Amino acid sequence: MIKNDLFLRALKGETVERPPVWMMRQAGRYLPEFRALKAKYDFFTRCRTPELASEITVQPIDIIGPDAAILFSDILVIPQAMNIEVEMKDGIGPWLPNPIRSLKDLEQVVVPDVHEELGYVMEAIKLTKEQLDNRVPLIGFAGSPWTILCYAVQGQGSKNFDKAKELCFSQPEAAHKLLQMITDTTIAYLKAKVAAGVNAIQVFDSWGGMLSPVDYQEFSWKYIQQIVDALKDETEVIVFGKGCWFALQEMAQSGASALGVDWTCSARNARYLTGGNITLQGNFDPSRLLSPPADIKKMVKQMIDEFGKDKYIANLGHGILPNIPVDNARAFVDAVKEYQG
Numbered sequence: 001m002i003k004n005d006l007f008l009r010a011l012k013g014e015t016v017e018r019p020p021v022w023m024m025r026q027a028g029r030y031l032p033e034f035r036a037l038k039a040k041y042d043f044f045t046r047c048r049t050p051e052l053a054s055e056i057t058v059q060p061i062d063i064i065g066p067d068a069a070i071l072f073s074d075i076l077v078i079p080q081a082m083n084i085e086v087e088m089k090d091g092i093g094p095w096l097p098n099p100i101r102s103l104k105d106l107e108q109v110v111v112p113d114v115h116e117e118l119g120y121v122m123e124a125i126k127l128t129k130e131q132l133d134n135r136v137p138l139i140g141f142a143g144s145p146w147t148i149l150c151y152a153v154q155g156q157g158s159k160n161f162d163k164a165k166e167l168c169f170s171q172p173e174a175a176h177k178l179l180q181m182i183t184d185t186t187i188a189y190l191k192a193k194v195a196a197g198v199n200a201i202q203v204f205d206s207w208g209g210m211l212s213p214v215d216y217q218e219f220s221w222k223y224i225q226q227i228v229d230a231l232k233d234e235t236e237v238i239v240f241g242k243g244c245w246f247a248l249q250e251m252a253q254s255g256a257s258a259l260g261v262d263w264t265c266s267a268r269n270a271r272y273l274t275g276g277n278i279t280l281q282g283n284f285d286p287s288r289l290l291s292p293p294a295d296i297k298k299m300v301k302q303m304i305d306e307f308g309k310d311k312y313i314a315n316l317g318h319g320i321l322p323n324i325p326v327d328n329a330r331a332f333v334d335a336v337k338e339y340q341g
Contacts, residue, residue, distance in 0.1 A: 004136050007068040008199060010313050011236040011257045011279055014191055019304055020067035022139070022338035023329065024061040024240075025319030027072040030329060033059050037276015043088040046079075048072050055122035057138075058131045064330045065337075068137045068314075069127060071193075073121055075143030076202060078185055081117035081153050083110045092156060099241045100153035101167065103174040114188045122190075125196040140198035142190055142227075144205035144241070145182040146220035152178065161210050168219050175219065183223045187230040200236040201259070203227055206318075214305050228254045238281060242318055246275040263288075263317035267306035281313040284332065289324045290318075293331035300335035309341050 002008065007020040028034055034056055037046060046052045056072040076086045076094055085088060089095040100106060115122070128138055151157075154165040168175040190201050224239060231237050233256040239251055240260025248270060251259050259280035263269045263286075270280050274334050284303060289296060314336040318331060 002134050002199070004138055005291060007137050008236065010311065013277075013279055013311050014125065015292065015310055018339045018341075019314045019336060021065040021308050021314040021318050021333050022068040022070065023060075023320050024070070025330070026064070026066055026329075027056045029058055029321065029322040030320055030324045031063060031323040033063070035287065041044050041072070043305065046087075047077060050120055050122045050127050052073070053121075054127035054131055054218070057124070057128045061136060064333050066136070066333050069128065069132055070139040070141060070202075071121070071125060071198065073124070073141070075141070075148060075206075076151060076203060077118060077121065078148055078182065080140060081112045081114065081189075082181065083108055083184055084149075084152050086111035088311035090201055094151055094156060095153045096151060098336050099163070100152050100174075102171065103177070106174060106177055106181075109178065109181060111184050111188075111216055114185065115191050118189055118192070122192055122196040124199055125193060129197045137199035138197065139200050139238075140190065141185045141202045143202060144203050144208065145179045145186065145219055145223040146211070146228075148182045148186075148206055148209045148281060149175065149178055149219075150207045150210070152182075159206060165210070168215070179219065183226050187227055190227065190231055191234065194231070194235045198235070200238065200257070201231060202240060205239070205241035205244060205279060205315060208241040208247070213246045216244065217250075221247055221250065225254055225288075228256050232256065240281070245269065245273065251274075251276045253301045258313060260315065261317065267303070269309070277311075279311040279313060281305060281315045282334070283317040284315070286316045286318055286321050286324070289327075291331060293328055296328060296331045297335040297338075299306055301333060301339060304336065304341070311341065 010020050053072045080086050088097045150161045150164040153167045155246040236257040238258040239256045242262050252274035261282040263283050
């Protein structure tokens, strides 16, 4: 039995004494302990070495004490497994030297055996579960098919992902073929993660807000829906679409256990758009963690008051920034733990 199951109870919509709290990217670069490992090992070595991934996952549980752990990994392990080369370049971020720009380019792409290509992730889950020793639940994750396509086609991060959109709008057959291959791989990958022991999964649609509401339905949501349909009977599924407030109403009907919202959508609007019946997660502006700890605590209390303590998971509206002081991250977590409605 998991000793602190607050996160899982909130996902099921149960009444709780206070909301659970965790932070996107909590296993990472704002922690000195993480930076020490980063200085020794390159990014994908950390992802591919179960002992390192496990150590990084558990660090924030020991240091700042959130109510759930999220496995240290990256959304781009999926294209790597699909035979799309991905590097992590200093100062640039993800770099894909052979981007997909046509149907012909798709000939090299495969739907892999996830146990063969991503077995190291399952090993990391097993090691992490041992280290967590049932203290808190463990979250596994994947990027949305659209978000993965953005990198696979653009070849790197972008402010507008114009090349990714160009493929969708000028060669929709190629785009949909790639999206379906990513979806099939992601479903197999997340099912393997559940079998390996994760207690919930989150789908990150980091670039969903780049699309218009109509294009979002065609090139993103219908693929996320396939993932939710495939996983919802096996585990709790959280969908987080950054900038996707316009799709919250449809997302709420999807069968997902919870929806993440970013800081541009108020609690009131999020509750209204989702009909008030689904657990919501979010939505503190990550940059607000640069405020003094006393201010952070006040703002967190206000945030919980606005969302309500039930059917709610306190989190950031996107990943924690690298320049956040650890004491400020701890103030965020502590403020939720101290909450009294």
